[in-house]
Amino acid sequence: MLLFGGQGSAYFGDTWDWDGKHWTQLQDIGPGPRxxxxxxxxxxxxxxxxxxxxxxxxxxxxxxxxxxxxEPD
Incomplete structure (x- = not known):
């Protein structure tokens, strides 16, 4: 599952991946905060x-x- 962006005191532009057990922040890729x-x-x-x-x-x-x-074998 992917999660992107959001809003608190500012707009967020980070991307997170959920593998069923852990959240991992992906490299700064993609659009700006929104x-x-x-x-x-x-x-x-x-x-x-x-x-x-x-x-x-x-x-x-x-x-x-x-x-x-x-990923390569």
Whole structure:
């Protein structure tokens, strides 16, 4: 499961991965800080897709995709 962004006293732009037991923060990749963006997993293409959100009082309409390359054997 992936978690991106959010809002507290500021907008967040970090990405976290949950493996069922532990949260791991991914490298600083992807869009700038925002909340509340929509995110879904596209199982046909094996990618997480994030759309829109709000940042610093601006509405965002961009789309980002995250996919992981398989690790070599």
């Amino acid at each position: 909340a509340p963006a929509g995110m879904v997993y596209d199982s046909d293409r094996g990618r997480s897709v994030l759309f829109g959100g709000v940042s610093q009082n601006a509405y965002l309409g961009d789309t980002w995709e995250l996919y992981e390359h398989p």
